[in-house]
Each structure stands twice: as C-alpha cells, then as structure tokens.
Amino acid sequence: MSGYEGEAADHIRAALKGLSSTTDNLGNVYVTLGSGAPHRLIATSIDQPGYVISDVTEDGYLRVQRVPQRAPNNVFDQLNFAQPLVIRTRSGQNVPGVFAGLSVHLQPGRQITPKMNHVEEMYVDIGAKTAADVANAGVNLLDPVTPLPVVSKLAEDWFAGEGTGDHFGAYALVDLLLGVAGEQKNLRGTLTVAFLAQSWTGGRGLDRILNELHPDELIFVGRLQPKPEKDTDRVSQPEKAPREGGVLLGVQAESDADLGEEFKRLAEEKQIGLSALSATLPRIGGYAKPSAFPARTVAIGVATRFPVTPIETVNQSDVSSLVHLLYWYALGKEQTHGVGGGSGWGCDHCGPPLVGKLTEAYGASGHEGAVRDEVKRLLPEWAQKKVTTDAAGNLVLHVGDGKKDAKTPRIAFVAHLDEIGYEVKKIEDDGRLQVEVLGGGYPQYFLGHVVLVHKKDGSDVGGVLELPEGWDKPGFEWPSGAKAMDEPTHVYVGTKSKEETEKLGIAAGDFVTIPKEYRPLLGTRANARSFDDRVGCAALITAVRALGPELPGRDVTFVWSTEEEVGLKGAAAFAEQAAKEGRVPDFVFAIDTFVSSDSPLESKRFADAKLGEGFVVRAVDNSNIVPREYVDRVVALAKENSIPVQYGVTGGGNDGAVFLRYGSVDVALGWPLRYAHSPAEVIDTKDLDALGKIVEVIARKW
Numbered sequence: 001m002s003g004y005e006g007e008a009a010d011h012i013r014a015a016l017k018g019l020s021s022t023t024d025n026l027g028n029v030y031v032t033l034g035s036g037a038p039h040r041l042i043a044t045s046i047d048q049p050g051y052v053i054s055d056v057t058e059d060g061y062l063r064v065q066r067v068p069q070r071a072p073n074n075v076f077d078q079l080n081f082a083q084p085l086v087i088r089t090r091s092g093q094n095v096p097g098v099f100a101g102l103s104v105h106l107q108p109g110r111q112i113t114p115k116m117n118h119v120e121e122m123y124v125d126i127g128a129k130t131a132a133d134v135a136n137a138g139v140n141l142l143d144p145v146t147p148l149p150v151v152s153k154l155a156e157d158w159f160a161g162e163g164t165g166d167h168f169g170a171y172a173l174v175d176l177l178l179g180v181a182g183e184q185k186n187l188r189g190t191l192t193v194a195f196l197a198q199s200w201t202g203g204r205g206l207d208r209i210l211n212e213l214h215p216d217e218l219i220f221v222g223r224l225q226p227k228p229e230k231d232t233d234r235v236s237q238p239e240k241a242p243r244e245g246g247v248l249l250g251v252q253a254e255s256d257a258d259l260g261e262e263f264k265r266l267a268e269e270k271q272i273g274l275s276a277l278s279a280t281l282p283r284i285g286g287y288a289k290p291s292a293f294p295a296r297t298v299a300i301g302v303a304t305r306f307p308v309t310p311i312e313t314v315n316q317s318d319v320s321s322l323v324h325l326l327y328w329y330a331l332g333k334e335q336t337h338g339v340g341g342g343s344g345w346g347c348d349h350c351g352p353p354l355v356g357k358l359t360e361a362y363g364a365s366g367h368e369g370a371v372r373d374e375v376k377r378l379l380p381e382w383a384q385k386k387v388t389t390d391a392a393g394n395l396v397l398h399v400g401d402g403k404k405d406a407k408t409p410r411i412a413f414v415a416h417l418d419e420i421g422y423e424v425k426k427i428e429d430d431g432r433l434q435v436e437v438l439g440g441g442y443p444q445y446f447l448g449h450v451v452l453v454h455k456k457d458g459s460d461v462g463g464v465l466e467l468p469e470g471w472d473k474p475g476f477e478w479p480s481g482a483k484a485m486d487e488p489t490h491v492y493v494g495t496k497s498k499e500e501t502e503k504l505g506i507a508a509g510d511f512v513t514i515p516k517e518y519r520p521l522l523g524t525r526a527n528a529r530s531f532d533d534r535v536g537c538a539a540l541i542t543a544v545r546a547l548g549p550e551l552p553g554r555d556v557t558f559v560w561s562t563e564e565e566v567g568l569k570g571a572a573a574f575a576e577q578a579a580k581e582g583r584v585p586d587f588v589f590a591i592d593t594f595v596s597s598d599s600p601l602e603s604k605r606f607a608d609a610k611l612g613e614g615f616v617v618r619a620v621d622n623s624n625i626v627p628r629e630y631v632d633r634v635v636a637l638a639k640e641n642s643i644p645v646q647y648g649v650t651g652g653g654n655d656g657a658v659f660l661r662y663g664s665v666d667v668a669l670g671w672p673l674r675y676a677h678s679p680a681e682v683i684d685t686k687d688l689d690a691l692g693k694i695v696e697v698i699a700r701k702w
Contacts, residue, residue: 001050002067002200003027004088004144008046008170012195015174019181024212027197028205031177034187041192041215041294042176042326043206044169045199045222048162049076049308050146053087053124053139060128061100061600062087064145066119068200072308074476075467079310079448081116082678084148084519084527085124089138096148096519097126098527098680104441105595105651105676106607114601116444117477123600125674125682127525129612137522147310150515152450152462154494155504160313160450160464165304168314169221170195172323179327186331203284210291217259217296219329221322224250224279224301247272247322250279250299259296263329272325275303300325305492310449311464313492358538359518359528362454364421364511365438365566368393370458371417371537375560378541382549392573393562399547399699400554411702412557412578412585412664413543413695414571414655415536415592416564419529420677422446422465422512424453425488427502431495433463434488435512439565441677443468443487444478446514449679451491454511461504463493463512514679524612524686529679533564535671535688536591542692547699556699557585561655564592571655579662587630587665589698590656591691594618594648594670607650609672612684614644615691618668623653624660630667634694637701643693644686646672669694 005027012029013021021031029046049072051064071077082101086094100123107113114121124145128134151161177193192213196205199222210218247267251260260276267274279299284290302322305313358378363371372395376384379397387397395417402408420439427433433453448467452460466489470476479487491512495501516529528534540558547556562570571590578584594616597607609616617634619626631647638645656666671687674680 001144001146002047002198005047005197007088009195012046012170012174016177019177024208026205026208028194028209030192030194030209032190032192033180033184034190036189038188038216039190039192039213040217040219040330041194041209041213042173042219042221042330043194043196043209044173044220045166045205046170046195047197047200048146048166049200050144051119051122053141053143053145056131056134056141058131060130060133062124062126062134062139062145064119064122064124067144072200073472074474075448075471076308077119077122078117078444078478080147081122082442082445082675082680084679085145086148087124087126087139088144090140090143091138093138095126095137095139096521096527097124098675098682099123100125100599100601101445101675101678101680102442102601103595103599103674103676106597106602108651110603116442121601127521127523127682133522150310150450152452152464152515154313154462154464154492155500156494157316158313158494159316160311160462162310163312164314165223165307165312168302168319172221172319172326175323176326176330180330183331188332191330199282202286203282203290204286206282207284207286207291210293215294218294219326220282220297220299221326222282222299222301223307224248224277224299225283227278227280246303246318247274247325248301248303249274249276250301251276252279252281252297260298263298263300263325266328267325270324270328272321274325306448306464306467309467311467313464358534359530360516362452362513363418364423364513365418365563366423367454367511368417368562372560375417375537375541380545383544390574390577392570394570394574395560396574397544397558399544399549399556399558400551402553402555408553408555409586409702410555410583411587411589411699412559413540413589413591413699414559414561415540416533416561416570416655417537418563418565419513419532420565422491424506424508424510424512426508427498427506428490429498431493431497431501432466433491433493433501433506433512435491436488438511439677442478445678447489449514451512452515453491453493453506454513455505456507456510457505459505461493461506463491466490466492516679521682524684525682526685527680527682529681531673531681531683532593532676533591535593535683535691538688539591539691539695543695543699546692546696551699554699564655568653568655568658572658575659575662584662585659585664587667587702588656588659589695590654590666590668591695592618592654592668592670593652593673593676595650595652595676596672596674598672599674607648609646609648611672611674611682612686614638614646615687615694616670616672617645617647618650618654618670619647620649621652621654621668623657624666624668626667627665630665634667634669634698637697638694641693641697643690643697645690645694
C-alpha cells in the first residue's frame with residue numbers, strides 16, 4: 001500500500017539478488033547500470049490503494065481511513081465490504097481479518113440500512129473482543145490494511161486479481177533488469193531502473209527520483225491515464241484502451257513526440273503489437289511545484305479489464321511483449337537473458353489452503369458431490385460402511401436399534417451440504433458464460449471478484465464475475481432488494497469465442513464459486529466462506545464420532561442434505577420419502593446457522609447472539625416457530641451437561657420446516673455467525689464445540 005511498500009520492496013530486492021540496488025528513505029528501490037550520457041530512466045510504481053487503521057473501538061473493531069484518501073473509483077470501498085483482508089503490523093507480521101458486511105437475512109423490515117458504499121461504514125474484524133485483544137495481537141493505529149491478494153489464472157495467459165494493474169510493471173522491470181545486467185557492455189550511456197513508492201498519493205516517489213537524477217529520458221511503465229474529458233475527474237477514470245491485448249503507448253501532445261515515434265518504429269520493426277492512445281503524463285501532485293519531466297518522456301503500459309478492482313485482468317503475453325520492447329530500447333538487440341524468469345506471476349497466498357477441509361470443499365446447490373465425499377471421509381470407519389446416499393443426493397446415517405414407542409421418539413438431525421454459488425446456463429458467442437445464482441446474498445460480495453468454474457470432471461478454470469453495467473460511471477448504485485442477486489450475470493474466462501471456451505471443457509450445467517480458504521483469526525475465531533452450513537455438517541460428524549456404532553434403545557438418523565440454499569429441496573425429498581415409508585421423525589433438529597447481529601453494521605433489535613457464548617436454539621425464524629417448551633427443554637439439557645447455550649429470533653429458513661406438514665416438531669439449532677452468505681463469514685470455534693456436544697446429548701437423552 002502507498003507509504004507501506006516495504007514488503008513489495010523486499011520481494012524486488014530478493015529477485016534482483018546480485019545487483020547493487022539503492023533504497024531511499026521514501027521507499028524507492030532503484031538500480032543504475034552503465035555510465036555517461038544519455039541517462040535513461042525506466043520507472044514503475046509498486047504501491048496500490050488500501051486503508052490504514054485510524055481507530056480501535058472498545059469492543060475490538062478497527063476503523064480505517066482510505067489511502068489515497070480519495071477513492072480511486074466509484075466502487076473501490078463497495079467491493080471490499082465482507083471480504084478477507086490482511087493487516088501488516090510494525091513487527092512485520094501479517095494478521096488476518098475481514099471487513100464487516102451486512103447479513104442479507106437480517107435486513108427485511110429495517111428502516112435505515114447501511115448502504116455499504118463508504119469508508120465511514122467500514123469495520124475490520126480480526127476476531128478481537130476488546131481493544132486490549134487488538135493491542136496484544138500487535139495491531140495498532142497506522143498499520144496498513146489491504147484486501148487479501150487472490151490471483152486467478154484464466155485462459156490465454158490472462159491473470160485477474162487484486163493489484164494486477166499496479167504490479168505488472170514491477171514484474172516486467174525485474175525481468176528487464178535480469179536480462180540487461182548480463183549485457184551491460186551493450187548499454188548506451190546510463191540506465192536507471194526504478195521501482196517507485198507512493199504513486200497513488202501524489203507521485204511522490206517519481207517526484208523524488210526526477211529531482212535526484214535529472215534523467216535525459218523517462219519511460220514510465222504502468223497504468224495509462226487517459227486525457228480527461230470535460231467535467232470528468234481524471235483520477236477516477238479507467239484506461240480507455242483496447243481490451244484485446246498488446247502494448248499501449250501513451251501519447252502526450254505537450255511533450256516531445258520524438259521518443260514516442262521511436263518506440264512506434266521499434267515496435268513495428270520488431271513486430272511487437274503496439275497501440276497508441278491519448279494519455280496524460282504520470283500524475284505528480286502536492287503543495288509545491290513538481291519536478292519537471294524530461295523533454296523525452298513516454299508512458300507505456302498494457303491493456304487491462306476492470307481497472308482498480310479485485311478482478312483487474314492483465315495478459316502475461318502482453319507484459320512479455322512490453323519487456324521485449326524495453327529490451328530493444330535499452331540495448332538495441334534481442335534479449336538473451338532473464339526475460340520470463342523473473343520473480344514469477346502470482347502471489348504467495350495462491351497456494352492450496354492448509355486447514356478447514358470441510359469448509360474448503362466446493363459444492364454449490366445441486367453440485368454437492370465433493371462435499372458429500374469429504375463428509376464420508378471424515379466419518380468413522382463403522383459409519384462409512386452404514387451411510388447411504390438417497391435419490392436426492394442426501395447422505396443418510398441411521399444409528400440405534402430402538403423401536404418407536406412412547407419412550408423412544410424417532411429423531412432426525414439435518415445439516416445441509418450445499419453453499420451459494422452460480423450455475424452456467426449458456427456460453428455466449430463471445431466466450432463469456434451466462435450464469436444464474438444458486439442461493440441469495442448481496443451482489444457486491446460476488447460480482448467484481450475472481451471465481452472458479454468447476455467442471456464436471458472435477459477440475460476448475462479461473463474466471464471473473466463481471467461488474468454490473470455502469471459500475472465506472474458517477475452515481476452508480478448496486479442493485480438492491482430481495483431479487484438483486486437473481487439477475488443473470490456473466491463470467492469472463494479469458495476467451496474470445498464460444499469455441500475457445502468449449503475447448504476448456506466448460507459446459508452448461510457447470511457451477512461457479514468464489515475461491516475460499518479457512519483462516520484462523522485471533523483466539524478461537526475463524527473466517528471462511530461456506531461456514532453456512534459446513535459448521536452444521538461438522539457438528540453432526542463430531543456427534544457421530546462421540547456416539548459410536550452402538551446406541552441401544554434409540555432411533556436416530558443423521559442427514560446431510562442437498563440444495564438447502566435453493567428451497568430446502570434435499571430435506572423435502574427426504575421428508576416425503578420418510579412419510580411414504582412410515583418413518584416420519586417425531587422431532588427434527590435442523591442444524592444450521594443462527595445469523596447473528598453481533599456486528600457493528602446490524603441492528604441489535606433481534607438476532608443478538610454473541611460469538612463465543614455457545615450454540616443457539618433458533619427459536620423463531622422465517623420458516624418455523626419452536627414451541628417454547630422444547631426451547632426450554634434444550635436449554636435445560638445444555639445446562640445439565642455444562643454446555644454454553646443461547647436462544648433467540650433470527651431470519652432465514654431451515655431444513656426442519658419441510659417436516660412440519662408430516663407431523664414432526666422442528667427444533668432448529670445453530671451457532672452465531674457474522675456476515676452470513678459472504679466471503680467474510682466469521683465464527684467462534686467454541687460455539688462449534690458446544691453444538692457438537694448438544695447434538696450428542698440430544699441423540700442420547702431426548
């Protein structure tokens with residue numbers, strides 16, 4: 001982030017090991033080769049927009065201020081709500097957290113709902129309960145906060161992710177330096193390659209380098225800023241550039257055109273694709289007159305899609321072409337070293353996750369196979385032999401030998417396997433995927449972020465969920481209301497035609513999800529997408545392990561159900577079949593999320609179950625009202641067994657509701673969840689422990 005580029009600078013210096021680099025007190029890193037005139041400067045930025053901690057609340061939330069303080073575009077803040085993040089502490093530790101977001105289940109009936117469109121509504125949750133917890137974690141005011149870097153590989157050498165448009169220049173110039181360093185004898189004059197700090201906050205790094213070095217020529221590599229149109233703000237406008245790829249050359253009427261013409265001739269001669277567009281010079285702002293640009297100055301970049309968003313997309317082949325062009329400019333010959341072998345594209349965070357196997361299995365509604373397999377694998381061996389899969393895809397395990405009578409109630413526990421996502425409905429002629437939503441949530445948590453397209457063979461392809469029309473226009477507002485996420489949208493996978501997409505093995509019926517990983521937070525808190533309802537699945541597995549294969553005198557069925565998010569379909573199919581067979585449960589315990597208002601964005605009027613204070617009896621929701629006698633009975637059982645318990649009213653529906661028509665009593669149980677149906681979901685694992693224990697107790701004693 002601007003002003004906090006140390007980690008990026010460390011990576012650059014490590015990649016340039018063996019070259020003598022200089023780092024100034026502003027954070028610029030630069031290498032100078034050769035000697036004499038002319039002195040040519042090739043420079044790129046290494047910073048990106050983010051936030052800085054500006055306050056710590058008494059209950060352990062962090063408030064932030066944007067850096068730069070003016071938003072880069074209309075949707076910058078909006079796309080960060082309910083997303084994972086990283087805080088870089090003074091000691092160099094990366095502390096995980098999330099931006100808070102609204103839970104869609106709790107908004108009906110609210111009169112004044114936060115719009116989730118401004119930094120004033122942003123809260124950072126690192127799992128702390130108090131300001132002292134924050135301090136003990138080493139987190140303090142002024143620590144930088146940046147979105148968790150997630151990079152997705154698309155087809156045709158396209159990469160998408162946070163900061164790709166800010167960092168392709170650093171990748172290119174590292175490769176350039178590694179090549180040029182072995183050919184210094186061919187250098188004409190002096191060449192300085194600089195990696196600039198604080199470009200987003202007034203071009204301060206560039207101002208410093210120009211003032212210190214007074215180069216004869218400047219080639220700035222990075223984002224090209226189009227010339228502003230009347231009454232528009234040049235800072236917030238994206239590149240108006242070709243999107244089919246290639247190197248871009250910024251043309252400025254106010255500067256000497258000779259250097260630009262030289263690059264055009266060079267590109268044409270070496271058959272390197274290059275397009276020229278009208279652009280301004282890199283911005284240097286501040287309270288004093290900026291350093292002068294050399295008369296011979298050009299700006300060079302590459303085409304991008306969705307600039308300065310989490311799905312900014314750059315083509316690596318274009319970056320390689322850019323390096324080729326710069327190599328010819330620097331040495332007047334074809335590259336023979338270095339190019340393509342620099343620091344590598346991607347990020348340290350893109351490897352496979354380490355923990356949370358259930359959470360990290362992917363299975364949108366109707367596509368639960370991988371999750372079902374993971375549940376089976378985690379069950380004890382005796383249960384794996386007994387478990388069955390019914391026609392609806394539900395995983396079913398019956399335990400106990402009890403015959404139904406007045407003293408032996410028939411009991412079922414139900415937790416759902418599926419998660420929200422999208423399904424491919426068709427492939428457009430231009431190669432994009434038209435997708436429909438599976439489940440509900442706020443569009444801004446998903447559109448504008450990278451995705452995985454899960455193919456029928458079990459492999460996946462990277463893509464991006466495109467932003468809504470007009471996202472880059474002043475006054476844009478996200479679609480809102482109950483049906484906001486239901487509108488068809490498109491996924492871009494890097495192809496240009498239907499045939500190219502089909503060659504990737506993608507077909508109608510494949511499903512699409514946002515990538516996810518299980519991330520421990522402070523203490524016993526954790527973040528992952530799809531805690532709803534993998535926590536419920538985990539609670540049932542925990543109970544089965546504790547119960548063992550023998551449960552004399554009891555009649556208990558465990559069901560891991562399908563398609564809950566699209567209408568409780570798997571549970572409904574199981575209930576109907578049970579009715580036909582005369583095995584309707586007397587009591588159904590639906591084990592699902594208690595969507596909690598334990599969040600700074602929510603109204604505490606209802607759903608105020610606290611994280612870390614126990615499982616929750618979901619006494620009232622949109623689908624069911626638990627008779628109070630059974631609420632009290634669960635609470636009494638919990639207290640008898642020293643299990644922490646809460647109860648209350650929340651939103652949403654639960655699987656047990658579809659059993660009511662057949663005579664069952666639905667006693668829904670859950671755990672408090674923050675930021676439901678988002679990538680920022682947060683739990684306290686103590687509540688999961690309590691939930692698993694109460695399931696075991698009910699199975700034995702109800």
